[in-house]
Amino acid sequence: MSAFGAGDTIAAVATAPGEAGIGIVRVSGPGAFPCARALFRRERGGQLTPFTAPPPSHRVTYGVVVHPDDGRRLDSCLLTCFHAPRSYTGEDVAEFACHGSNLVLALVLRGALASGARPAEPGEFTQRAFLNGRLDLAAAESVMDIISARTTAALRVAAGQHGGHLSRAIRRLRAALIELLAEIEAAIDFPDDVEPPTDEAVAARAGGVRTECRELLRTADAGRLYREGAALVIAGRPTVGKSSLLNALLGENRAIVTDVAGTTRDVIEEGLNLGGIPVRAADTAGLRETTDSVEMLGVARTRARLAEADLVVWVLDASEGYTVDDEALLPDLAGRPLVVVANKTDRGDRLSAADERRLRDRAPELRGPIARISCNTGAGLDELPSALAAALPGGSLPPESILVSNARHGARLAAADESLTRAVEAAATGFDQAAIALDLKLAAEALGEITGETVVEETITRIFARFCVGK
Numbered sequence: 001m002s003a004f005g006a007g008d009t010i011a012a013v014a015t016a017p018g019e020a021g022i023g024i025v026r027v028s029g030p031g032a033f034p035c036a037r038a039l040f041r042r043e044r045g046g047q048l049t050p051f052t053a054p055p056p057s058h059r060v061t062y063g064v065v066v067h068p069d070d071g072r073r074l075d076s077c078l079l080t081c082f083h084a085p086r087s088y089t090g091e092d093v094a095e096f097a098c099h100g101s102n103l104v105l106a107l108v109l110r111g112a113l114a115s116g117a118r119p120a121e122p123g124e125f126t127q128r129a130f131l132n133g134r135l136d137l138a139a140a141e142s143v144m145d146i147i148s149a150r151t152t153a154a155l156r157v158a159a160g161q162h163g164g165h166l167s168r169a170i171r172r173l174r175a176a177l178i179e180l181l182a183e184i185e186a187a188i189d190f191p192d193d194v195e196p197p198t199d200e201a202v203a204a205r206a207g208g209v210r211t212e213c214r215e216l217l218r219t220a221d222a223g224r225l226y227r228e229g230a231a232l233v234i235a236g237r238p239t240v241g242k243s244s245l246l247n248a249l250l251g252e253n254r255a256i257v258t259d260v261a262g263t264t265r266d267v268i269e270e271g272l273n274l275g276g277i278p279v280r281a282a283d284t285a286g287l288r289e290t291t292d293s294v295e296m297l298g299v300a301r302t303r304a305r306l307a308e309a310d311l312v313v314w315v316l317d318a319s320e321g322y323t324v325d326d327e328a329l330l331p332d333l334a335g336r337p338l339v340v341v342a343n344k345t346d347r348g349d350r351l352s353a354a355d356e357r358r359l360r361d362r363a364p365e366l367r368g369p370i371a372r373i374s375c376n377t378g379a380g381l382d383e384l385p386s387a388l389a390a391a392l393p394g395g396s397l398p399p400e401s402i403l404v405s406n407a408r409h410g411a412r413l414a415a416a417d418e419s420l421t422r423a424v425e426a427a428a429t430g431f432d433q434a435a436i437a438l439d440l441k442l443a444a445e446a447l448g449e450i451t452g453e454t455v456v457e458e459t460i461t462r463i464f465a466r467f468c469v470g471k
């Protein structure tokens, strides 16, 4: 059936465990319809009758599933049969939609196993869909991203990839390389009849593909951001309003706010949606020298968080301006992407243009304008989420763009870039085209691994092992 010796029949509960309105058992493979015949009955006038021929494809049939041991009515069921190759996996598929009871679903699954199916491995349905050509590899990988997306923007990125956004771009680049390769190889094979492309043409065409690979690679920050979210750390000296800011971003009183320095001692982390980007925002203990042993631990934790932050939000007290105590924090804060938020503008704004120049001078990581807010009056808070999102690495690319959101795809694009760089340099120095062809081949192969056209079995196994059972 496929290179992997599929052809056996697999079964799994395809819905999440727990009590729900509906639960589905999915069976795929040549034994799917025999399974359905063994477990499903139509009910007419109190009589349970098995079907003689499988129901037509893509049609829902109402009936009951029976207990695998005694053949008695177990639950009502909507059976949908999908005839190969027009199914999710490309094989015969039977889906039993019953009530979402763990017990009902476990018994239906047991029945399917008793009629010859075996338990599906994690991701095996989607793996079969890929192996049978129903999905390319990038689209198959996006299934996990769709399932785990936490914001609509993350979902949009995953849906774009599922719809073939990225794959189409990659296939076009790969086709351009293969065409160039064919011309080079034809001239090598038939030197008397075929003119080789000029070295300039080879360099230009390989260079053009390389440029596009690099453009795609540049979207990797944004892709990762939408997919995995970002870690935002709110930091600053005590009582500038860090906890107040977290509460304002959350729209609830999560962190304790007092006028006592050293109130926040542990890191408080909450998830929020920042202009479509899933963010984990951490409120931290104010950075200062302290002799209080608990506060010292808090400050150590703040430093650890800062080291891993995708964006540091440095809170100042606008009414005090940029003070020496703020400046003393620079060694702790610098080195990560940084935005400055000046809070308490309701008490006045002493942050001068000279302060701002000094800040930008000392902290080259500082992004965007300084946001002026008041957590007390709410001034400036409406614009803050989009300003923070834009300051995140990659946060300025909209989720509708073609984004490389998967680390594996990024690595393959980087490999293609490397091979193409060698090819371009070799062509520019008039190197033997047979040697250049090898690098072009490597680049085409790296691109093919993204869509799955040239991928090795081991990679496929590794990719789908990360899925859950039933997908």
Ligand SMILES: Nc1nc2c(ncn2[C@@H]2O[C@H](COP(=O)(O)OP(=O)(O)O)[C@@H](O)[C@H]2O)c(=O)[nH]1
Binding pocket: 237, 238, 239, 240, 241, 242, 243, 244, 245, 256, 257, 258, 259, 260, 261, 262, 263, 264, 286, 343, 344, 345, 346, 347, 373, 374, 375, 376, 377
């Ligand atoms: N006037 C004024 N006071 C604020 C503002 N934001 C916070 N505060 C007060 O400043 C004090 C310290 O706030 P908190 O959020 O606990 O600061 P943290 O130590 O940085 O977490 C509290 O008394 C807050 O009520 C603001 O925008 N304006």
Ligand SMILES: [Mg+2]
Binding pocket: 242, 243, 244, 255, 256, 263, 264, 284, 286
């Ligand atoms: Mg605090």
